[in-house]
Structure formats: structure tokens, C-alpha cells
Amino acid sequence: MPSPPISLRSLDLHPSTRIPHGSITCFSMALLLQHALHLFFLLVPLRHHRTAAVQIATEFVYPNFTASSINYIEKDNIFLTSPSSIFSATLSSDAPQSPFIFSILHTPTSTVVWSANLGSPAPYTSVLSLSPAGLSISLSNGSLLWFTPPLPRPIAALRLLDSGNLLLLDDVNNSLWQSFEHPTDTLLSSQRLPVGASLSTSTGDYHLLVTADDAVLLWVNQQYWRLSADPRSIKYHHEPTSFMAANDSGLYLISATGRASYGLKLPNANHQFMRLESGGQFRFLDYSGNRSGLAEELLVPISACDLPLSCRALEVCTLQRKGITCNCPVSFAGSTAGGCVPADSSALASISNCAMEPAYRSLGNGVEYFANKFLKPSSSGGNLSSCQTLCSRNCSCLGFFYKNSSRSCFLVNNQIGSLLGSRNQEVFDSSEGYVKITALSQLGSSRSPNLIPILLTSIVVFLALLIAGIYWRRRKRMSGYRTSPKFVTLKLWASPTRDSIFTGDGFVSGDPDEICILDLPTRFTYAELIAATNNFRTKIGAGGFAEVFKGDLPDKTSVAVKRINGGASGIQGKKKEFLTEIAVIGSIHHVNLVRLRGFCAEGGHRLLVYDFMNRGSLDRSLFVPEAPLLEWDKRMNIAIGVARGLAYLHSGCDRKVIHCDIKPENILLHSSGSVKISDFGMAKLMSTDQSGLFTTMRGTRGYLAPEWLTNTAISDKTDVYSYGLVLLEIIRGRKNWSMVAEGWSIGSTGVGDIRYFPMIALEMHEKGRYLDLADRRLEGRVREEEVGKVVRVALCCLHEDPVRRPTMNEVAAMLDGTIAVEQPRPEGLGFLRVYGRGFLFSGESGKIKSSSSRSCSVFSQYLSSQEVSGPR
Incomplete structure (x- = not known):
């Protein structure tokens, strides 16, 4: 698959025309x-x-x-x-x-x-x-x-x-x-910005810097955006960046070999320049052709509250349907000089009065700092008091944020910007924020009354940990928290089994029930989740190992609570699934991956808490007749969102994550238009040099790749195959295996009451009849060339040889038009005809009947393989 269509010739900086001497x-x-x-x-x-x-x-x-x-x-x-x-x-x-x-x-x-x-x-x-x-x-x-x-x-x-x-x-x-x-604040379409170079505003507060592996936006050295983390970006290759440049298709980080590592596709192909505005936005602009102004194309960051000064200093920025609102935190008031200050006689500390003994003022609940989602913690494993001490010893520190779940300390140095309200915290876990102040009435005092709540909190936390330690030591069957400077360790069960599973910065090794995770999400008590779900009153989904209930946290945030329960696979399978899901989703964040807000591991209870997606799973929108019809553009947004989420799992994480169970039931939708991949219980985490050979089959019947049956190494291309099957269901609006007669004739079997849609898609592709494959409920509200493009992408994903399948980065790029769509290879798709013609279904029993003795031995295994995962 070629890199995106960027012409290096068009970026040549050396003139070839000689001076007319x-x-x-x-x-x-x-x-x-x-x-x-x-x-x-x-x-x-x-x-x-x-x-x-x-x-x-x-x-x-x-x-x-x-x-x-x-x-x-x-x-x-x-x-x-x-x-x-x-x-x-x-x-x-x-x-x-x-x-x-x-x-x-x-x-x-x-x-x-x-x-x-x-x-x-x-x-x-x-x-x-x-x-x-x-x-x-x-x-x-x-x-x-x-x-x-x-x-x-x-x-x-x-x-x-x-x-x-x-x-x-x-x-x-x-x-x-x-x-x-020598760029200033603007980058033209034929201009390169090499590694180490930057764009800057006239005041010098904001910079767009190109690094060896990314492009980042900085405000007084505090990062607030990076290209690789933008939900619209696509990752192509793992090569160091040489320069950043743009062409008619978008903005790219280009390596010395001329290949793109990351790209950001533009909405149309007429952009001319990019500008770093005085407020910190990086705009992609198009010349209007007259003196009336410019037509804006694209803006980063996406959210208005992601800017360092979306509001004034220390004001809380909250997104509304129309614009934003800015308010001071509790115990703070607006200042005539701008921003927020303590409501009493205290004053905010500054670098210049570092010699004074500082005190600290809490910013209240539900606020976060914009830079923390890109910032590595200044320390891990300590308590709130140690985080405060770390800030007190640093003259440039003006405040800090402490996360109880991971015991991570984040310092705010040199200058403080605006804060984020709880509605904007899609990639944050809850934390406590404090700003350094100077009590004017006690300039010579070594302590401030505002330090008392912090000390009391520290004492309570210490006593709780001490009591918990004594309790768990008496119970040799279980272990509680063990902390180190880097990891939080959970021992959830005792088991003699050895089966290592790797996770990003943590691991499950030796004892498979021991897991170490950096920046662990919030831990809930079982009583808290009983209260949140009203004693598990509203069930919204169920599967082989779990039930999912709707709940509401005390801050009125709606969540989905997944309760791991008993099943045919036994307790050991449940334990591994629970460990794996925390390890995977707890350490990665992407706009197209459902966010794990927290978990519960108390006694025999194992629960996971996710953001609530109010439109449920994709299968309901596609396959339930009473559900509102998904128009073609919404289907494509869903397809691209899922592709980008999988691309992030495969190539955007420290370790490659293979989901292993991609199906419509595990794709969640929200009325806002967002789409997220869920259910990581079957996921496999691999290092880049692992073969990927699994010993246990994973996945769901009807979405399994052929390599599960042939002892072929399992890789990220296994997810690509499952995605191709889902993409066909998105096109047709029906399950790939259907008992509904639609007039299809399956080969020479003469069977008219069943169909295998991937085989029909292949036959219609060969005939060029793409519009016949689209959901008939769309009634012509889609063009044939649009359907044809998506069908070709789906068939490319279904090649029997995993090597011939595109990567998910390439799939996302083909669907959004960044790169040209490849042609599927007929010789790699012949097995679809065997699947389609090899079996008849009995509508009463649901059992598989073979019409081909030669294929029965292999394909009956494929079609009847154990369904180890169900809807979540």
C-alpha cells in the first residue's frame, strides 16, 4: 500500500530559473x-x-x-x-x-x-x-x-x-x-517545516513544534495538542519524521525516505496555508479569491475548551451546545485584572515570591487541567502530601493535580491557564487540583489554615491504608495494593496457573491474576455501584460472561456498569477476561474507543464502569426493524470511526492490541454521532516481535478469520478480516448469514431461502452491480460509486491470506479518501464461494447441514466454532 499522495517535487525549495543576466x-x-x-x-x-x-x-x-x-x-x-x-x-x-x-x-x-x-x-x-x-x-x-x-x-x-x-x-x-x-506564524502549502523548527505567534506564547515523532502545540512549554492524538489523524509508518508539509489531500509528517508517518486529511482539496493564530488555534485556511476574506477549512484543537486560555486564568471552561461558559471554581472570585483569585484575602503565589512559605487552595471537584492529558506525571506512587511538598520545593510550580487512583502527581509550572469542566474530561480520570497561594495576613507564618484539609486528607488516607494492610495480611488468600514508584499492583485472585499476558506499561506475569498498571482508573466499591445502578435495575445488554446495566454516578454522569458473572467457561475464564479488559482499556485513550472510568474488585464481585452510549450497539440500529434507519453518510462515519479505533489499537499503542471480537454488538453509538469500540475481554496484547500464535480460539461465530482454523499466526490482520465482514453488514443492513429470502440465487445449488452475503458481494463486484448490494431501505439515497468503493474495501479485508489484507490505517485512509482504494484479488477470495455454497441452514433447529462432504470437515469447524463472546 503506497503512502498518501504527497508530491515531494512540489515541495522543492530551490529555484531552477536563472536570473536574466x-x-x-x-x-x-x-x-x-x-x-x-x-x-x-x-x-x-x-x-x-x-x-x-x-x-x-x-x-x-x-x-x-x-x-x-x-x-x-x-x-x-x-x-x-x-x-x-x-x-x-x-x-x-x-x-x-x-x-x-x-x-x-x-x-x-x-x-x-x-x-x-x-x-x-x-x-x-x-x-x-x-x-x-x-x-x-x-x-x-x-x-x-x-x-x-x-x-x-x-x-x-x-x-x-x-x-x-x-x-x-x-x-x-x-x-x-x-x-x-525562517517561518513566522504561517505555513504555505509548498513549504516544509523541518524537525526542530516551529511556528510562533508574534507574542511568542504559542508554538507549533515539529519533533522526530510528532507535531505538537505548546503554550509557555505546556502541551495542549499533538497530531498523533488528534482523532482525525491517521498513522501510516513507523519512521522518524524529517519534516512536516502539506499537499492537496492534507497535512503530513514525512520521513527522510519520503513516506508519511502521520497524516491529517483536510475536508477539501483547495487549502493554501496554515496559520497559528494569536489565541493558540492552528487553522487550515483556503484563499477566497477576493478581498472579502478567507474560508476556514479545519481547526485544531477540535474542542474550544482544549485551548490553554479558552477562558481566563483559573476559570473553568465548560462546553455547551452553543459555545462555552466560563466560571470561577468554588471559593474563587473574578478579578478586576482578569481571571480568578481566592475569594478571601489570600493572593495567588507567583515565581517572584518563592521565598514565602506557600499554602494551597483547593479548586473543588469536577475540574481538570488542559495539559494533564499530554503530561507525564512528575511523580508516581506517593500521596497527596508528597505531591504538595514536590510543588513547594519548586519555585516555578504554581499548582498541582493529584490522581488518587494512580497516585500520580502533575505540577503546573511557570503559568496557569484555564481549567476544564467535568463535561470535557473524555480522556481524564478524576483528580484533585490545588493552586499555590500566599495568605496576606500571615506573610511570616510557616503554615496556612488552608493546609489543614490537605493534612487531614493525608492522615485519613494513611490510616485507611494501614488498616487495609493489616486486614489483608490476615487473609492470606488475597492481597491488596502494593505500590512502587511506577506501578499500582492488583492481586485479584490466587491461582497456580502460569500464562503471561503483556500490557502497555504494565504486565500480568507469573501469577496470571497479578496485574500492574500505570495510571489505574478509579476504583469503586460494590456498594457505590449498587447505588449507581439502583440495585442493577436497568439491564441494557448481556453476553456469555457479563451483564451490562445503566447507572448514574453522584455527579449525574451516566455510565454503563458491566458485571462479570458465571458462565459455561468457568471462573478461570472470567478472571482472565476481567484482567485483560482492565489492562487494555485502562491504559489507552482514543475518541473511538469506549473509556473505562473505573472498576470494582471487591470479594467475588468484578465490575467495570464505562461511559454510557445512549444509542446502544450498532446491531440494534442495523438489524432491528423498528430502529431509526441509518442513512449512508452516518454508516460511513461509523465505518471510518471503527477503522480509526482499530488502527490506534494496532499501531498507536506502546504494544499492539488485537481486539479479537469485532462485531456490531461491540460497536457502540451515541446520539452526538460518536462511535466507540467496546468489549476488550477477548483482546490479545502483543509486542512487535511476537508471532501471535494463540492456543485458544477467540471471537464470535460468523466473524472469525480463516487463520483461526489453520494454525496460522494470529495478527492484527485477524481484526481486519472481522472488520470486513462488519463493513458488509453496514452496507446491506442485514446479517451476512440470513434466512430471509431476497431473491438471491446462490450458485448452482438452487437454494433461494438462504444467502451468504460476502459471496454475493464478490459476485456483484465481478459484475459491477454495486447498487444492488446497498440496503434497500435507503431507496436510492446513495450513489453506486460510493457503494462500490466500500464494497472493494470490504473485499480487500476478506482476502484469505492475511498478508494481502490492508492495515486498518490503510482501510481508514481508503474510506475517507486519503488514498486510492485497492482492487480486491479474485484468487484470494474464492473461499467465500465455498462458504456460501457449502452449507444449508435449518430454520427450525439452527443446526448446520453439509451439502459437501469434502468441505464439512473444515468449514463446519469454522461455522460452528465456539462463541466465546457475546453482546456487551
Whole structure:
């Protein structure tokens, strides 16, 4: 599968057109005239300047050239244009006789795309000069305001290209300096941003930095977005980044070999530039073609509350249906200077008063800090008091957040931005936040009354842990918490079995019932979950090993509580499933993966707490006749969301995660349009060098890949196969095996009352009749080429040889149009006909009857393999 269609040739920065040397001689006379005119402008009173006529150069100007906002005022201060007049070099100013900025403009829209002195506008009497030594802006007293660095050779010309790149050239047309290598706040579509380079706002508070493995947005060195974590991004390869660039299909991180590692697809193919705005947003913009403005294409970060200063400092930003709301936390009030301050006489601490003994003020419940989801904890394994001590010893620390579940401490250094309300915490676990304050009435005191709640909390936690330790030591059958600086360890059961399972930063090894997880989610008591579910009153799903109930937490957040129960597989299977699900979903976060909010491991009770998805699972929307019909665009959003979630599991985690049970019952929907993969009880976590050979079959009948039966190594391509089957069900709106007669004729068997839809999809693909495969309830509200594209993607996923199946990154890219759709290979799909023709179903008994003795021995195993997972 090729990388996304990015043309490196279009990103070439070195000009190939040579300077028309013959024009230099002709230009010498014009140059003398220009100097004379310049002298004339300096001597004639200002009121006569508007009558002067100054020629605007095209593409080239040459040394000893000067320009000022006085002599080019009639030309909108433009002194040079690119060959096609797309871009122009100008001394931009807001009004006559006002300071100017040496800039490159997009001429049709007067949009500034590069600036030399953005943070230091030059007085209108200043002069821009081009000499053999360089380009500079000099003040009226002769001092330099801005200048290019020393160059290895004399300058022969200044050139402006139609790409927007401004170059200084030597006498053989080699580039000595170019504006593309010194970006400000804007990146043009033909411009590269190499590793280590950044875009910056004029104030210097915000930066877009390209690193060896990502692109990140920073506010005073606090990260608030990264490309790899954006839910719209696609991962292609595992190669170090060389530079960031864009083409007509999107924004990409490109390696030295020219392949993309990450990409962000744009909504349409007409973008021209990207800008880091003064408020911290990174916008993808499209030229409107006139002076009326610009048409916005894409904005990152997605949420308005993800910006460091969505609200003022220490205000809590909460998303509403229309916009955001900003409020001060409890015990804080608005300040006339902006932001929030303690409501009493206390003052917020600053770096300058570090010598004072600090106190701390709680930010209350339900708030989080924007940077914590990207920040590694400053320490782990300690208590609240140790986290406070860590902040107190650090002069730059202005506050901290402590997570009880993982005992992780996050410090806020140098500057504090706005906070996030509980509605915005999709990737956060609950934490306690405190800001450092100075009690004005007790400047010499070594303690503050506000420290008492923290000390009391620490004492209570210590006593609780001490009592729990004594209790569990008396019970040799079980163990409680053991902590180390890195991990929280759970021993849930005692078992002599040995069967190692690896997880991201933790592991289950030796004793398979011992699991170590970094940043463990919240632990609930059984009584708390009884109260949340009203004694498990509202059941919303059930499967082989679990039941799922709707619940409401004390903060009114709706959750789904999954209760592991008894089943045919026995207690050992349940224990492993519970351990695996905590290990997988507790350590990964993605917009298309259901979030584990917490768990309960108390006595014989094993429960998992997830975010509640109010539209239930995909099978209800597809297969229940009374359910509202899913239109084609919604089906495609679901398909792309699931593909991106699987792509993250396969290549975005520290360890590859194979879900092993992809089916519509494990795809959850929300009325907001979000789609999430659930049920990780069957998941397998693998290192990159593991063979993936499983000893126990996993999955659900009807979605199993052929390799489960052939002793072939199980890999992420097993999920790809299951996804292909689900994709066909999304297209048709029916189960792939159906007892409903729809007029299909299955080969030469003459059977008209059953059908195997993957085989029919293959036959219709060969005939080019894609529209016949679409859900008939859509009644033509989908185009044949759209159905054809998705059918081809699904068939590519169903190749019998796993090597021929695309990766989920490639599947997501094909579905959203980032890359071209591959053609399925007929020789790799012939087995679908065997599946379709090999069996008849008895509508009464549901048992499989073989119509082919040769295929019975193998395919009856495939179709009747044990269903080890059910709807959750």
C-alpha cells in the first residue's frame, strides 16, 4: 500500500530559473533613476509624496535597492510581485505615516503569509535596503531594526516566487537565504517545516513544534495538542519524521525516505496555508479569491475548551451546545485584572515570591487541567502530601493535580491557564487540583489554615491504608495494593496457573491474576455501584460472561456498569477476561474507543464502569426493524470511526492490541454521532516481535478469520478480516448469514431461502452491480460509486491470506479518501464461494447441514466454532 499522495517535487525549495543576466545592464540606468527619485522624496515636503510614481518590480530586485513606506505609498507599499502576481512583497502598515512590517502578502486577499519584523514594527521613516551583504531594515538614526544573518557569498538578487518563497541568490542562482526556512506564524502549502523548527505567534506564547515523532502545540512549554492524538489523524509508518508539509489531500509528517508517518486529511482539496493564530488555534485556511476574506477549512484543537486560555486564568471552561461558559471554581472570585483569585484575602503565589512559605487552595471537584492529558506525571506512587511538598520545593510550580487512583502527581509550572469542566474530561480520570497561594495576613507564618484539609486528607488516607494492610495480611488468600514508584499492583485472585499476558506499561506475569498498571482508573466499591445502578435495575445488554446495566454516578454522569458473572467457561475464564479488559482499556485513550472510568474488585464481585452510549450497539440500529434507519453518510462515519479505533489499537499503542471480537454488538453509538469500540475481554496484547500464535480460539461465530482454523499466526490482520465482514453488514443492513429470502440465487445449488452475503458481494463486484448490494431501505439515497468503493474495501479485508489484507490505517485512509482504494484479488477470495455454497441452514433447529462432504470437515469447524463472546 503506497503512502498518501504527497508530491515531494512540489515541495522543492530551490529555484531552477536563472536570473536574466542580460537585464542587469539595462537595469543599471533604472537603478540610478530610482536613487535619484529616492533622494527627491527625502527632500520634497511630505504633502507632495502622493504625486510620485514608483515602479513595482516583478520577481527580481537587485542590490543597492531601497524602499520605504513613504515612496511606495501609492502602490499600497508593494515594491515586488511574484511572476504571476500571486504574492507581493510589501511594507505593510495600518495607515499612512504609521509603523510598517516587511511582509509577504497573498495579493488577491491581502493576507500576510510571512513577516520579517512581526513583533517590532518599524517607524514609517525607516528604510528597507538590499545590499550585497544582505537585506535589512534601518531606522532613521542608522541603527538596524532587522537584518538577515551573515551570508557566505555576496548577494546578486532578491527573488519572489509564485510559491510565496522569498530568496536571496548569489551570482550563479544558488539560494543563500529564504523566507521558507525562517517561518513566522504561517505555513504555505509548498513549504516544509523541518524537525526542530516551529511556528510562533508574534507574542511568542504559542508554538507549533515539529519533533522526530510528532507535531505538537505548546503554550509557555505546556502541551495542549499533538497530531498523533488528534482523532482525525491517521498513522501510516513507523519512521522518524524529517519534516512536516502539506499537499492537496492534507497535512503530513514525512520521513527522510519520503513516506508519511502521520497524516491529517483536510475536508477539501483547495487549502493554501496554515496559520497559528494569536489565541493558540492552528487553522487550515483556503484563499477566497477576493478581498472579502478567507474560508476556514479545519481547526485544531477540535474542542474550544482544549485551548490553554479558552477562558481566563483559573476559570473553568465548560462546553455547551452553543459555545462555552466560563466560571470561577468554588471559593474563587473574578478579578478586576482578569481571571480568578481566592475569594478571601489570600493572593495567588507567583515565581517572584518563592521565598514565602506557600499554602494551597483547593479548586473543588469536577475540574481538570488542559495539559494533564499530554503530561507525564512528575511523580508516581506517593500521596497527596508528597505531591504538595514536590510543588513547594519548586519555585516555578504554581499548582498541582493529584490522581488518587494512580497516585500520580502533575505540577503546573511557570503559568496557569484555564481549567476544564467535568463535561470535557473524555480522556481524564478524576483528580484533585490545588493552586499555590500566599495568605496576606500571615506573610511570616510557616503554615496556612488552608493546609489543614490537605493534612487531614493525608492522615485519613494513611490510616485507611494501614488498616487495609493489616486486614489483608490476615487473609492470606488475597492481597491488596502494593505500590512502587511506577506501578499500582492488583492481586485479584490466587491461582497456580502460569500464562503471561503483556500490557502497555504494565504486565500480568507469573501469577496470571497479578496485574500492574500505570495510571489505574478509579476504583469503586460494590456498594457505590449498587447505588449507581439502583440495585442493577436497568439491564441494557448481556453476553456469555457479563451483564451490562445503566447507572448514574453522584455527579449525574451516566455510565454503563458491566458485571462479570458465571458462565459455561468457568471462573478461570472470567478472571482472565476481567484482567485483560482492565489492562487494555485502562491504559489507552482514543475518541473511538469506549473509556473505562473505573472498576470494582471487591470479594467475588468484578465490575467495570464505562461511559454510557445512549444509542446502544450498532446491531440494534442495523438489524432491528423498528430502529431509526441509518442513512449512508452516518454508516460511513461509523465505518471510518471503527477503522480509526482499530488502527490506534494496532499501531498507536506502546504494544499492539488485537481486539479479537469485532462485531456490531461491540460497536457502540451515541446520539452526538460518536462511535466507540467496546468489549476488550477477548483482546490479545502483543509486542512487535511476537508471532501471535494463540492456543485458544477467540471471537464470535460468523466473524472469525480463516487463520483461526489453520494454525496460522494470529495478527492484527485477524481484526481486519472481522472488520470486513462488519463493513458488509453496514452496507446491506442485514446479517451476512440470513434466512430471509431476497431473491438471491446462490450458485448452482438452487437454494433461494438462504444467502451468504460476502459471496454475493464478490459476485456483484465481478459484475459491477454495486447498487444492488446497498440496503434497500435507503431507496436510492446513495450513489453506486460510493457503494462500490466500500464494497472493494470490504473485499480487500476478506482476502484469505492475511498478508494481502490492508492495515486498518490503510482501510481508514481508503474510506475517507486519503488514498486510492485497492482492487480486491479474485484468487484470494474464492473461499467465500465455498462458504456460501457449502452449507444449508435449518430454520427450525439452527443446526448446520453439509451439502459437501469434502468441505464439512473444515468449514463446519469454522461455522460452528465456539462463541466465546457475546453482546456487551
